[in-house]
Amino acid sequence: MITVDHASAVPPFEQIRTQLADQVRSGTLAAGHRLPSIRQLAGDLQVATGTVARAYAELEAAGLLTTSRASGTRVRDGQAVDLELRRAAERFVRLARQRSVPLADALGTVRAVWSGVDG
Structure with missing residues (x-):
């Protein structure tokens, strides 16, 4: 929706x-x-x-x-993220919600980790 x-x-x-x-x-x-x-x-x-x-x-x-x-x-075909990545995201979201982390802060954490992780 x-x-x-x-x-x-x-x-x-x-x-x-x-x-x-x-x-x-x-x-x-x-x-x-x-x-x-x-x-x-x-x-x-x-x-x-x-x-x-x-x-x-x-x-x-x-x-x-x-x-x-x-x-x-x-x-289009092949646009969804794979199941393992989706499950990891779901675990992250559950933990963030349990700790009452606002969405903006959770996304900021992902961006910060993304920038700091070696490819």
Whole structure:
């Protein structure tokens, strides 16, 4: 489910793009899943069609979605993270929540560790 916080400083297209990208990468939206039409999602979220079109275009440019006239906009194969990585993320999230770590701080921890880990 995608939501848009119209009071947020984050532009609606970015809210949509981020939520869809997260759902694709987590596997919540599986490979081949057909997304709603631009017009349908725009109506559901009460945003302009151009807002949804921009989010879809950026996701397609990032390789997460594919669009064709015949089959609409679908999730591309191979975009979800593997099961081991997802399970590690779930363990991290559970621990962070148990310790009441805010999301921004948890993400900051991941970024800091990411930057400090040898490739």
